[in-house]
Each structure stands twice: as C-alpha cells, then as structure tokens.
Amino acid sequence: xxxxxxxxxxxxxxxxxxxxxxxxxxxxxxxxxxxxxxxxxxxxxxxxxxxxxxxxxxxxxxxxxxxxxxxxxxxxxxxxxxxxxxxxxxxxxxxxxxxxxxxxxxxxxxxx
Amino acid sequence: xxxxxxxxxxxxxxxxxxxxxxxxxxxxxxxxxxxxxxxxxxxxxxxxxxxxxxxxxxxxxxxxxxxxxxxxxxxxxxxxxxxxxxxxxxxxxxxxxxxxxxxxxxxxxxxxxxxxxxxxxxxxxxxxxxxxxxxxxxxxxxxxxxxxxxxxxxxxxxxxxxxxxxxxxxxxxxxxxxxxxxxxxxxxxxxxxxxxxxxxxxxxxxxxxxxxxxxxxxxxxxxxxxxxxxxxxxxxxxxxxxxxxxxxxxxxxxxxxxxxxxxxxxxxxxxxxxxxxxxxxxxxxxxxxxxxxxxxxxxxxxxxxxxxxxxxxxxxxxxxxxxxxxxxxxxxxxxxxxxxxxxxxxxxxxxxxxxxxxxxxxxxxxxxxxxxxxxxxxxxxxxxxxxxxxxxxxxxxxxxxxxxxxxxxxxxxxxxxxxxxxxxxxxxxxxxxxxxxxxxxxxxxxxxxxxxxxxxxxxxxxxxxxxxxxxxxxx
Numbered sequence: 001x002x003x004x005x006x007x008x009x010x011x012x013x014x015x016x017x018x019x020x021x022x023x024x025x026x027x028x029x030x031x032x033x034x035x036x037x038x039x040x041x042x043x044x045x046x047x048x049x050x051x052x053x054x055x056x057x058x059x060x061x062x063x064x065x066x067x068x069x070x071x072x073x074x075x076x077x078x079x080x081x082x083x084x085x086x087x088x089x090x091x092x093x094x095x096x097x098x099x100x101x102x103x104x105x106x107x108x109x110x111x112x
Numbered sequence: 113x114x115x116x117x118x119x120x121x122x123x124x125x126x127x128x129x130x131x132x133x134x135x136x137x138x139x140x141x142x143x144x145x146x147x148x149x150x151x152x153x154x155x156x157x158x159x160x161x162x163x164x165x166x167x168x169x170x171x172x173x174x175x176x177x178x179x180x181x182x183x184x185x186x187x188x189x190x191x192x193x194x195x196x197x198x199x200x201x202x203x204x205x206x207x208x209x210x211x212x213x214x215x216x217x218x219x220x221x222x223x224x225x226x227x228x229x230x231x232x233x234x235x236x237x238x239x240x241x242x243x244x245x246x247x248x249x250x251x252x253x254x255x256x257x258x259x260x261x262x263x264x265x266x267x268x269x270x271x272x273x274x275x276x277x278x279x280x281x282x283x284x285x286x287x288x289x290x291x292x293x294x295x296x297x298x299x300x301x302x303x304x305x306x307x308x309x310x311x312x313x314x315x316x317x318x319x320x321x322x323x324x325x326x327x328x329x330x331x332x333x334x335x336x337x338x339x340x341x342x343x344x345x346x347x348x349x350x351x352x353x354x355x356x357x358x359x360x361x362x363x364x365x366x367x368x369x370x371x372x373x374x375x376x377x378x379x380x381x382x383x384x385x386x387x388x389x390x391x392x393x394x395x396x397x398x399x400x401x402x403x404x405x406x407x408x409x410x411x412x413x414x415x416x417x418x419x420x421x422x423x424x425x426x427x428x429x430x431x432x433x434x435x436x437x438x439x440x441x442x443x444x445x446x447x448x449x450x451x452x453x454x455x456x457x458x459x460x461x462x463x464x465x466x467x468x469x470x471x472x473x474x475x476x477x478x479x480x481x482x483x484x485x486x487x488x489x490x491x492x493x494x495x496x497x498x499x500x501x502x503x504x505x506x507x508x509x510x511x512x513x514x515x516x517x518x519x520x521x522x523x524x525x526x527x528x529x530x531x532x533x534x535x536x537x538x539x540x541x542x543x544x545x546x547x548x549x550x551x552x553x554x555x556x557x558x559x560x561x562x563x564x565x566x567x568x569x570x571x572x573x574x575x576x577x578x579x580x581x582x583x584x585x586x587x
Contacts, residue, residue, distance in 0.1 A: 007470070010470045010473045010474055010477075011454075011470060012454075013473050013477075014429065014457075014470055014473045015433075015436070015450070015453040015454050015457055016454055016457050016458055016461070016466055016469060016470070017451075017454040017455050017458040018458065018466070022463075022466070026467065026470060029467060029527055029528075030467075030470065030474065032526075032527075032528050033421070033471060033527065033528055033531070034471075034474065036418060036421075036528055036531075037418040037421050037422050037475075037484070037488075038483075038484075039414075039415050039418045040415050040418040040419050040422060040484070040487045040488050040491055041483040041484065041487050043412070043415050043491050043494075045490040045491060045494055068355040068356065070355065078352075079351075079352040079353050082220065082221070082226070082353070083220065083353075086219045086220055089202075089203075089217070089219035089220075090219055090440075092217070093216065093217070093219070093439070093441075094440065095437065095438070095439075095440070095441075095443030096443070102438070102439060104438055105445075105449050105452060107449055
C-alpha cells in the first residue's frame, strides 16, 4: 500500500489540504486504482507506435496528438469580436477587487 | 400516452411551430409545468432561468418577422433546451456542479451556445452533473444526486445526468451534454434517450469547462435519432477559437453502413445477462433490416479502461490546476500563499475530484511518468490504429452502452467499481471516433422496467452512418 508520506507529498504537489481520514482513505483507494491501471505498463507496444516518444506517434492523422500552432498576432474578425469587451466581466470575478485591480498576497519578502 | 407538448420530439414540435399550431411560448410553458412537477424530486436542473418565457416570446417574434420577410426559420427556433452546467452562457452561472464555481458567472458564450442562439433555441436552465464531469452516475455533484425518472431510488447515470433526466421526463425537448468517457452516452442509456458523442474536433470545445481536453466533446441528448442529428448539425463546425476543431471534410465521406462488427471477447464478461439478451435481439433486428454482424477482435481493447483512466487523471490534475483561488472561483485565505491555494482547493473540490487530482499527480510524477502516462499514450495510439484498420472491414462497431441498467444510489461507492462501468464507452474517447447510444428496450429490476442502450461506434467523421443505423433500431 502507498505510504502516508507519499500521499502527503502528492497532496503538497497538488496544492490540496487533506484531512487525516482522507489520507487514510486515499492510501487504500489509490493503491487499488493504481493496481488496476498498472496493467497498461505490461502492454507490448509495437515499435512503430510511440517508439520515438508519444508526442511523435501518428502526428499526421490523430488531431488530438498534433501540435497546432498559430501566428502570434492579434485576432481579427468574428472570433475577435466574440472576445472583445469582456474585461469588466473578468474583473467582476476577482475574489478581492480594488478598482480595476485584483488584490493578491505580497509574495516578495525581505530577508530576515 | 403523454399528451403534454413537453413530450413532443423536437422534429414534431418544429412542424407544429411551422404551421402555427403551437407557439414557442406554449412549448416553454409546457416544459416549465413539467419542471414544476418533477424537478424537486429528480434534481435535474440546478437552476431554471427566470427569463424562459421572455426568450420564447423573442423566438415567436423572430418567426413572425421571418415570415414577413419570406425567410425560412431554423428548425430549432423556439425549441426549449436544457444545458449541462459546464457550458458557458454569457451572464449566467456555470458551476460545473462544484463549490469551486458555485457563484461563477460566465464572461462569454461557448461556441455551441452561440450557434444555438443564432438558431433561436430557448434555454430552460442548467442541469446537474458530476462535479467537473468526473464520475459515471451524477452522484459526485456538489449539489445533490439526480434521480432516475424510471425509478427514483436509482441514479441517472453521468456525468450529464441532469440533461438526460430533463429529456426523459418532459422537462426539456432536447439537451446538450459533454462526453469525456461516456458522459452523454451513459446517462442516455440509464434514462432511455438518444445520445451522441461526436468525432473528436467535430464540435468546438470553446466555452466548455475543461475536464480532459483530449477526450471532451459536447453532444446532444434527445428523444429521437432525428432530433440528435438536428442538434448535432447545428452545433458542429470548425472554430477559430478551438485549435483542435476540424472541418466537416477532415475525414473522407463513407457510404451507408452495411456491416456491423461486434467485439465478442469484450462483451463476453461483466455484462448483465438480460442486457445481453436485449443486445442480441437488437442485432437480430438489424440483420433483418439488412445489416448483418460479424465478430471482430481489437487486441488493445483489453487495456482501454486502464489507458483511459491514466490519461483522465493526468489531464484532470493539470486542467484543474487553474483553480487557485486567486483570479476567480472559491477563494479562502490561509497563513501563507501555499495555504491560500491548498485551503481554497480543499474547500472547492469534492472527494472524487481531489482523488483524481492526486492520482494524476502520481501518474505524472518523475519515475512513474514513462510507466503510466507514456505507456497509456502509446496504447491509445495503438488502439486508434486498430480502429482505423477495423473500419476498413466493418462500418459500425456495436456493443451495449453500459454493462447494466441504472445503478441504485450509493451502489458504486467504491471508486474502482464505478470506473469499471465505463468499459464500453471510454474507447470512443480514446480513439476520437463518434459514438451513438439508442434505447434497445428495457430490463426489469425490483419490479421496475429500466431502459438500456445500444452503442454504435463509427469511423472518424461518420456521424451520418451512426444516424442511419440508429434510425433502423426502432423497438
């Protein structure tokens, strides 16, 4: 079974605060689930697939595996119009707002 | 026999609207009456919009205007629809059934919403779902479970459970859901409606709250195959705002389906016996209609579910990293910046969401990445290739949609047993193929007749093949 320390480490990486009871449950659940999905690591994949790493696999056909780039220019036309003028709605969603600013915690501190 | 206008198919309602037998306002009111009667116990809608009648009046005015100008009206003009709570409608709340976004108001319209607004559809409200589309039964909603209209002690299926129940119970004529691993098809099967997961990229994902970006597709839930087809043709299309969207000519057109393939080893185990009986009967019916079946083997199917869940965990953990309590959504303050993040995310995300974030972090960790995510990505590509090859031999792959009818509430409390129910639906999301579920009759549990669905999967881009075969399955 996955250790308590491992779960705490994953929780820290995931930026999640967990209760003691939840950690205990996750130790069991994650061990069960990982035990099941581990089957995939035993699969023999033909060298033509993924031999150069997954990113290169069939880049020509599967849209979801293709890197799609666009020019770094301002949008124009209909798609630009659909996004224009929404600044105030975005600001309205700020958890703590001051004027047009989103108030966040000071993260640079003086050395002590 | 239901006589309320709320139980019409979209196609029937559109005909009546066209000849002025009814108005959009009549239709909207009929749905609101059903909502008033049933939503309290079924919990399909998280919010019913207060301006439904006003929207319907606008639709009626638009129809009158079109007639005056001799213009044809879109068949969806004035049709009342339900929307899953993870689809953005400008100025309205979109919460993904999560405490994290409980008070979040969408800043723009999703592309699918823009297309439906252009058509003149009326939006009734937003429907319940598993939080962030993570689940199989709509039990993971932060706002309570949705109940199955055929037996209220049972689940609606998920994650688009509210949309499926709304369509099944006359609370909407049709609905939009999203499908990440079966989230349109599973609730459609449990509730006895038609549901489509389109080809990956056929429908823009712009304005959907992301779960697993390489799997997610918005799709229709409807009472008939014709209705699902109408909704799909309205929302589909390439979109400059979704770089993974594709044009309608991305894949070569195919002729009408002639042969079905059945992955016999996959359905040999774990399937309820009476669901198998219904499935075999449906195959017989399709054979009589001129589309025979043959057994097929897809070797990598045996690890499809493991492959699916590894990818799901990985993408969920990275997609949900955006919810940090800083820019929008639930925000709680702790002692340090780290605490701000960790307490906001602990308070905002439900148990299953937290579990998947932890699992995703695990499978993406240094030392595990190659064995899990790397292998899963390669297995996924191998499976996709097997699908491309098999569709040179058959036109449609048929399976039951779900291995069982609707589960009872609380039955699948162990997460792994919940995941195993998705065995037939996840493959279409892994490979990007389109898949349709159509009711194939009922099975009996505790004296109640519960619907079960038949799933058809077609070659990439061949939704028309799905609609053609779906229309043949009339039970």
